[in-house]
Amino acid sequence: MGIALAAACGDEPPALPEIAAAPIERVVEDPSDAPLAGLSEEELVRFEDGDARFELPFREAQGLGPLYIHRACTSCHEDDARGPGAVRRIVRRGADAPALPWGDVVRPRMTAGASVPVMAPAHPAIGEAVRLAPAVFARGLIEAIPDAAIEANARRGTGGRVARLRDGRIGRFGHKARTATLDEFVADALLGDMGLTSPVRPEELPGPEGIRDDAKPGVDVSDEEIALLADYVRLLAMPRREARDGTVFEEIGCATCHLPSMRTRDDHPVRALRDVDAAIYSDLLLHDMGDGLADGIEEGAASGREWRTAPLVGVRHLRGLMHDGRARTVREAIDAHASEGSEANEVVARWRALGEDEQRALITFVEAL
Template identity: 30%
Template sequence: MLLAPIMMVSIPAAASPAGEATVPLRKPLRLNRPAANIELHKLKTFHIGRSFFELPWVPAPASTSVRDGLGPLFNVNTCKGCHVKGGRGDAPQGPGPLVDSSVIKLALGKSGDPIYGKQLQPRSIGLEQSGHGLSFVGEGKASVQYENRIVLLADGTKVELRRPKYYVTELRYGELDPKTAISSRVGPTLIGLGLVEEIAEDDIRSREDVDDSDGDGISGKANLVPDIAGGSSKLGRFGYKASQPSILQQSADAFRNDIGITSNIFPSETCAPKQLNCLETARRTSKPDNIEIDDQILNAVAYYVKLLGVPENRKMQPAEALRGSQLFNTAGCSACHVPSFTTRSDATLVEFSSLKIFPYSDFLLHDMGEGLADGVTEHQAEGREWRSTPLWGIGLVERVNPRAAYLHDGRARSIEEAILWHDGEAKQAFKAYSNFSKKEREDLIKFIRSL
C-alpha cells in the first residue's frame, strides 16, 4: 500500500477551503449562499438564476410563459426539489417507493432502455387529458428494497450496511428490456462547482494513471465527454460519473431530463419513439422555436449554481486536525480525495482566479468494485466507475437536510458506512480503515466532518 509522505497533505490552515471565496457559517444553516468575494453588481444575475432554480415550472401554455413547458414527462417541477437548500436531496428510506429526489437512470450497453430511454420519469402533465394539470402517472414508479450485510472490523466491531435493490413498477409502456440496468442517484450538494469548473483541465488530467503505471493500485481515469455548445470533446467533471463538462450543460440536461424543459443545448423532449402520447402532447404544447427556456434564463441558472459558495470548515484543535489528516493520508484516502488544487489564473470569473481550494477530490473515475457498481456506462465511465466525490462540506450534509445520506444512491446512513462500501481500487483504503483502532476511526471521521 502506498503511504504518501505526510508533507503532501495540506491542512486548510485558515479554515477556508475556498480562500477568499469561502462563505462564513451563519444561521439559518443553508448551502445556497453566493461565494463571499463576488462583486455586488454580479449578484443580480445570481438572484435571477435562483428564482428560476426555485420556482416551480408549469405546463404550457400558461399565462406565466417564462416558466412554462413542464413535461410531458418529468420527475419534479423544480430544481430545488432535489437539491435542498443547495445541499443534498432526501435519501430513500425504503423499503418502498423512491422519494422524488432520486433519479432512476436506465442503461442498456451505451444507450438507454429501448422504450424508456436513459431515465425513468415518474410523472407527466396528465397525458390522457388536455395536456393541462399534473399527473402522478408518468412512465412508471421505482422502489427500493434493502438487504442488510454485516462488515466485521479488525477490533471485532460489527457495522451493518444496507445493499439496495431497485425495482420498477406500474410501467406504462410495457416491460423494460430484461437486460436494462437500473441505477438510482440522489441529488448531490452543489457547493463550489464554479471553482471546480475553473481548475485547469491539465491539472486534473496530470493525475490520470489508467494502467496504474506507478503500481499503487489506483488508476484515475478522465471521462472525455461531448461539449454540445462547443462542438468538441472535453473533460467531464460534473455528475457522479463525471459525464458533464460544464455547469451550463449539466443544468440544461437537468432541465430536459428532470423537468421536461427544452433548451438550445437539448432542444428535444424526452419522449421515446414508442411513447406516442408523449410525442403528441409535446407537439401540441411546443413553442414555435421548440425552446422552453431561453439562453438568458438558462445562463442565469447556471450562473447561480456556479457562484454557490463553499462554507468555512468547522473548527478543530490544530493537533486534532493534524492527526485526522495524517490518518486520512496513511489510509490512502488522499490518493483519490486529493486535498487541494489551485484554480486557473485566467478564470472566466475573475473572483475565482488563482485560488487555493480544498475540494478533496481528483475529479477522475475509479473502479469502486461490484458492490457499488450500477451497470451504467456514461461515455468512458463504466458500470463500476465513479468520480471521487468531493468531501468539502460533508460535515454539514445531515445538518442541512436531516433526511440526506451518503454515496450516489444514499445507501450509506453514515460517513462510516460510506467508507465501508469502498472496494475495487479503494480496497486498500477500506482495509486500512477497518484495521484502525476505535479512536483512530473516530479521529478520522471527526476530521472528515470538519471539511
C-alpha cells in the same frame, strides 16, 4: 434508508416513492446558500436571479413536461445539497433485456395531456438504480480547475483516469463525470428532469405516446435562463468548515482520491474564482469502485463500474451518502468503498486496521467537511 411518499400535486398522478434517507448528523450549523465572497455587483444580481429560479417550481404554462420527474431544482437539491427527490435509472441486465426506446430514466409525472409515463418495463432482466443528486455548491470552483491539473492527477500512478469525453473535453459533472460545463449540465437537467427544452436541447425527449411538445409551443427556456441558473451554481460559496485534523485521512490514503485541494485557473472570467485553492476533496478522476457500487450504466467516459471521486466538500450537508444514499454514516460510506475489484480496497483495509481513536479522528474530520 427510509422511503417517504412525495406530496401529490393537483395535476400529478398518485404519489411515488422518493428517497428520504436520514441526513448525517450535522456538526456545524451553517447555511449553504451563500454567494462567493468578493463578487461584483453584477455577479451578485445574477446570483440572486438564478437563486430564485433554482427554487421556483416550473409550471405547465412554462413548458414543464409532457413527462417529468420534479418541478424545481430544489426538489432534488434542497439547500443546494442532496435530495429529497431522486432520479431512478432503468438498467438492462443482460442481452435478453427489452430495449428502452424512451430512454433509461423513469419519468413518472405528466402534463400537457400526456397519460403514459416512462416506467421500468416489468421484466426479470430489468432493474432500477437510484441516483441521488450531488450537492451543487463549490461547483464553480470545480469548473475553474484547469484540465492540466486533472491530467496531472491521473499521472501520479495512484489509479483513476481522466473522464475524457468524445469531443476531447474532460467531464467533471454528474456522478460519472459525463458533462464538461455547468451550462450544459443545467440544460440537461432542465430537459431530463423537467421536460424543459432550450436552444441547446430543443427536442422533447421521446415518450410512449410520441408527444413532441407541451403546453408551451416550441422551445421552453432561453439561453439566458440557463446561464442564470448556471451562474447561480457557479457563484455559490464553498460551505464554511471547522478546521479539524486530517492526518489519518491523509495517512491511510483517502486523500489519494479525495485530493484535499486543487488550484483554480488564473484567467477565469469571475475574479472570485481565479487562482484560489479549491478544497473540494476530489481528484475529479474516474475510479473503478468494484462490484459493490457498480450499476452497469455506461455514461460519458465511465464504465458501469466507474464513478467520479465524490467531492467531499460540504459532505455534512448531504442526506444519505454514496450516489444512491445507501450509507447513512461515514463509517457505512467507507465500508461501501470495499468490494471485489474496487480501487479503494487497500485503503479500506488500512482503515479497518486502525485503532478506535484513529478511526474516531478520521470520522470526526470527514463529518466536518
